[in-house]
Amino acid sequence: MTKIVRTAATEPFKPMPDDDMIVCRCEEITKGEIRKAVYDGMSTTNEVKRWLRCGMGLCQGQTCQKNVQSIISRELGLKIPDIGQITGRSPVRPVVMEVFANDVLDVHEEA
Amino acid sequence: MVTVAAEKKKASLIIIGGGVVACATAYNLAKKGMNDIIVLEKKEIGNGGSCRNAGGVRQSARDVRELPLAMYAVSNIWPTLSDELDVDVEYVQRGNLRLGKTEAHIKTLTGITKKSTDAGLDVKMITGDEAREICPYMSDEVIGASWCPTDGHANPLHTTLGFYRKALQAGVTFISGVKVNGIRKYRGRARFVDTDDGVYEGDNILLCAGWESRAIADTVGIELPIIREFSECMVTEMEPDMFPVMLGTAESDFYGGQTKHGSFVMGGMCGMEPYVSEKDRFITNSVTAPCLSRGIIKYFPVLKDVKIIRTWSGWYDVCKDKVPIIDNISEVPGLTIAAGFCGHGFGISPATGLAVSELILDGESHTIDISGLKYDRFRAKA
Ligand SMILES: Cc1cc2nc3c(=O)[nH]c(=O)nc-3n(C[C@H](O)[C@H](O)[C@H](O)COP(=O)(O)OP(=O)(O)OC[C@H]3O[C@@H](n4cnc5c(N)ncnc54)[C@H](O)[C@@H]3O)c2cc1C
Numbered sequence: 404m405t406k407i408v409r410t411a412a413t414e415p416f417k418p419m420p421d422d423d424m425i426v427c428r429c430e431e432i433t434k435g436e437i438r439k440a441v442y443d444g445m446s447t448t449n450e451v452k453r454w455l456r457c458g459m460g461l462c463q464g465q466t467c468q469k470n471v472q473s474i475i476s477r478e479l480g481l482k483i484p485d486i487g488q489i490t491g492r493s494p495v496r497p498v499v500m501e502v503f504a505n506d507v508l509d510v511h512e513e514a
Numbered sequence: 515m516v517t518v519a520a521e522k523k524k525a526s527l528i529i530i531g532g533g534v535v536a537c538a539t540a541y542n543l544a545k546k547g548m549n550d551i552i553v554l555e556k557k558e559i560g561n562g563g564s565c566r567n568a569g570g571v572r573q574s575a576r577d578v579r580e581l582p583l584a585m586y587a588v589s590n591i592w593p594t595l596s597d598e599l600d601v602d603v604e605y606v607q608r609g610n611l612r613l614g615k616t617e618a619h620i621k622t623l624t625g626i627t628k629k630s631t632d633a634g635l636d637v638k639m640i641t642g643d644e645a646r647e648i649c650p651y652m653s654d655e656v657i658g659a660s661w662c663p664t665d666g667h668a669n670p671l672h673t674t675l676g677f678y679r680k681a682l683q684a685g686v687t688f689i690s691g692v693k694v695n696g697i698r699k700y701r702g703r704a705r706f707v708d709t710d711d712g713v714y715e716g717d718n719i720l721l722c723a724g725w726e727s728r729a730i731a732d733t734v735g736i737e738l739p740i741i742r743e744f745s746e747c748m749v750t751e752m753e754p755d756m757f758p759v760m761l762g763t764a765e766s767d768f769y770g771g772q773t774k775h776g777s778f779v780m781g782g783m784c785g786m787e788p789y790v791s792e793k794d795r796f797i798t799n800s801v802t803a804p805c806l807s808r809g810i811i812k813y814f815p816v817l818k819d820v821k822i823i824r825t826w827s828g829w830y831d832v833c834k835d836k837v838p839i840i841d842n843i844s845e846v847p848g849l850t851i852a853a854g855f856c857g858h859g860f861g862i863s864p865a866t867g868l869a870v871s872e873l874i875l876d877g878e879s880h881t882i883d884i885s886g887l888k889y890d891r892f893r894a895k896a
Binding site: 404405406407408409410411443444445446447449450453454456459460461463487490492493494497498499500501503504505506507 | 522556557558559560561565671672674675678679682683684685687688689690691692711750751775796798800801803804807808810811817818819820821822823824825826
C-alpha cells in the first residue's frame with residue numbers, strides 16, 4: 404500500500420453544491436457524506452466503505468465503486484491505486500442460504 | 515481535507531499496528547494530554563481482526579483473568595461510547611444465548627455457565643421453551659441454552675474508525691502503508707522502529723500488531739506464544755428486525771446476530787481451517803459459507819430464504835492460554851505489548867485502550883485489574 408500520512412484537518416469542511424447527489428444507490432450514500440468521511444480521516448476505499456457502508460449493499464460496490472474511488476482520490480489528491488479497492492468476494496451475486504447449504508447433496512441422488 | 519504533514523518520524527510514543535487496540539489506546543492517551551504519537555499501520559486502519567470481527571461484546575464464558583476488562587467495558591464504557599466518539603457504535607445489550615440440541619451440548623453449556631457464575635456473573639441455564647420466548651424464530655430442536663442478559667454486540671467498523679477519528683482530531687498522527695520489521699534498543703531502552711520507510715524513533719513503543727506482533731517482539735528477544743487461526747464470516751441482505759440477541763451454539767456451528775442495519779452477520783469455522791489457510795491473503799473457502807448456512811438453518815429454519823451477499827475471513831490472534839498479553843516488558847524498558855486477544859478482543863477493546871494508556875503513562879493499570887495478563891506468565895511443563 405502507498406504511504407498515507409493522516410493528521411487532523413486544519414480547515415473547516417467545505418460543502419459543495421452537488422453534495423446531495425446519491426453515489427451508492429444500495430445504501431443511499433451521498434457525495435457529501437463521502438467527502439465528509441475523507442475530511443474526517445477515512446483515507447482508503449475500504450475505510451470509507453466501513454465508515455459509511457457505501458459498497459456494502461446488495462451490489463457490493465459493483466455499481467458505485469469507481470465513482471466512490473474517484474471522489475476519495477480527488478479529495479486526497481492521491482491516485483486510485485493509492486487508495487485501493489474493496490476486496491471482491493464470493494458470492495458474486497446474492498445466494499439464498501438454503502441453496503448455499505445444499506452443496507453436500509450428491510447430484511446423482513437428486514436425479 | 516486531510517493535509518499531508520511534513521515528514522514526522524520521531525514522537526513520544528510509536529504505536530505499531532492500526533487496529534482497535536491501537537486506536538482506543540491513542541484516543542485514551544490523547545484525552546489525557548499525550549498526543550505526540552505516531553501510529554504505524556502496514557495497510558489501512560482496521561485491516562486486521564478489528565474490522566473483520568462479528569461484533570460480539572460478551573462477558574459470559576470469559577476467563578477470570580480478563581473478566582475485569584469485559585465487566586469494566588460493559589458497565590462503564592460501552593453504554594456511552596456512541597456519545598463519546600460522536601458516532602453510533604450500535605451497542606445493544608440484549609443478551610447472549612448459547613444453544614444446545616443434545617444432552618451432551620447441555621452438559622458443555624452447564625460447565626461453561628458454572629465457570630461464569632463462579633466468577634460472579636449473571637448467567638444461567640434455561641430450557642428450550644424459555645429460549646424460544648427470548649427468540650421465537652428458533653427451531654424446536656433446541657432443548658436448552660445458556661443465557662447471559664448483560665451480553666450484547668456493537669459495530670466493530672464504527673468503533674475502530676470512531677476511536678481512530680477521535681484520536682486523529684486530538685492530534686495523533688497515523689501513517690498507513692508502512693510495514694514495521696523490528697524494534698531496536700538504544701542504551702538499554704526500546705527506541706528505534708525499523709520499517710520499510712526507514713527508521714522511526716520513540717521514547718516509548720507500543721506493540722499491538724495482532725498475531726503479527728510475535729515476529730516483531732522477537733527482534734528484541736521477547737517470545738510471544740501467539741499463533742494465528744483462520745476464521746470466516748458472512749453477511750446476509752437486510753431483514754426486518756427479528757431478534758436483538760447475540761447467538762452462539764454449544765457445538766460452535768456458528769455465532770452471530772442481527773445488526774442495526776438489518777443484516778445478519780454470522781461467523782464460524784468449517785473444520786478444515788488448519789489445512790486450507792496457509793496463504794497470507796484473506797482468502798475465503800468455497801466450503802465454509804455452505805457449512806455455516808447448514809448450521810444456521812438447523813437452529814433458525816426461517817432464515818433459509820435469506821440471501822448471503824458477502825463472505826470474508828480474518829485471523830484470530832490466539833495466545834497459548836486463551837487470554838491476551840497486556841504488559842510493560844521489564845527486559846526492554848520503554849516497550850509495552852498488547853496482543854493475542856484470542857478472537858475475542860473487540861468486546862473488551864474500549865477497556866483495553868484505557869488500561870494500556872495507564873500502563874504507558876503511569877507504569878501500571880490502576881483502574882482495571884490486568885495482573886493476570888503479564889507477558890512472563892508462561893512456563894514449560896514442570
Ligand atoms: C472472524 C473474526 C471474528 C471475531 N469475532 C469477535 C467477536 O465477535 N467479539 C470479539 O470481542 N472479538 C472478535 N474477534 C477478535 C477481535 O477482532 C480481535 O481480537 C481484535 O480486533 C484485536 O485487535 P488488535 O488491535 O489487537 O489487532 P488487529 O485488529 O489485528 O490489528 C493489528 C494491526 O496491525 C497491523 N500490522 C500487522 N503487522 C504489522 C507490521 N509489521 N507493521 C505495521 N502494521 C502491522 C495489521 O495490518 C492490523 O491492522 C474476531 C476476530 C475475527 C478474525
